[in-house]
Amino acid sequence: MSLEKIISISGKPGLYELVSQTRGGFLVTSLINGKKQSISMQNNVSVLTEIAIYTYGEEIPLKKVLASIFEKENGAATISHKSSKKELESFLREILPEYDEDRVYPSDIKKIIQWYNLLQKQGLVTADMGEDKTEEAVSEEE
Numbered sequence: 001m002s003l004e005k006i007i008s009i010s011g012k013p014g015l016y017e018l019v020s021q022t023r024g025g026f027l028v029t030s031l032i033n034g035k036k037q038s039i040s041m042q043n044n045v046s047v048l049t050e051i052a053i054y055t056y057g058e059e060i061p062l063k064k065v066l067a068s069i070f071e072k073e074n075g076a077a078t079i080s081h082k083s084s085k086k087e088l089e090s091f092l093r094e095i096l097p098e099y100d101e102d103r104v105y106p107s108d109i110k111k112i113i114q115w116y117n118l119l120q121k122q123g124l125v126t127a128d129m130g131e132d133k134t135e136e137a138v139s140e141e142e
Contacts, residue, residue: 003048003063003129006031006119008111010044015118018047031118048115053108054100062112063129068095069116070125077121081114088113 005018007028016028016039025040039045052059069078072095079091088109092099119125 003119003124006048006124008046008048008051008115009039010046012043015048015115031122053096053112054103055096055098056100057098060096060099062115065096065112066116066119066125067127067129069113070120070129071127073120075120075125075127077117078113081110081117083113 007016007018007026009016009028014030014032016030019027019029019036021027022038025038025043026045027036028039029036048062051062053062053065072078079087081088083091085106088106089101092104092109092112116125
């Protein structure tokens with residue numbers, strides 16, 4: 001399973017695996033408890049591969065941030081998302097020193113850490129997931 005099938009649903013805790021599309025929405029499986037449920041098209045759904053973190057330069061894809069956390073923690077779980085605001089900001093600054101402090105809120109940092117720990121527990125985070133596959137294919141052809 002790759003991050004292309006992992007989604008976040010507004011107003012619902014945790015992450016979900018996209019199982020299939022239905023006539024009126026999606027069928028998903030919770031990564032927290034494994035329960036399947038139907039989500040309507042009215043829910044705001046975000047695919048993790050489409051999420052990026054603001055920096056002072058360019059936006060950094062979430063998968064690169066998750067890969068950086070994986071490398072820093074040597075594949076283990078990281079700090080709790082319930083840590084203090086100061087600890088959360090300090091942690092993200094270690095991972096992504098150029099993140100835009102005005103546009104990345106503490107609630108965003110909590111989500112990143114919570115999602116990392118959930119994905120790590122499921123074995124879905126790897127050190128090479130941050131590498132862009134299309135760039136690799138182009139460099140191999142040259």
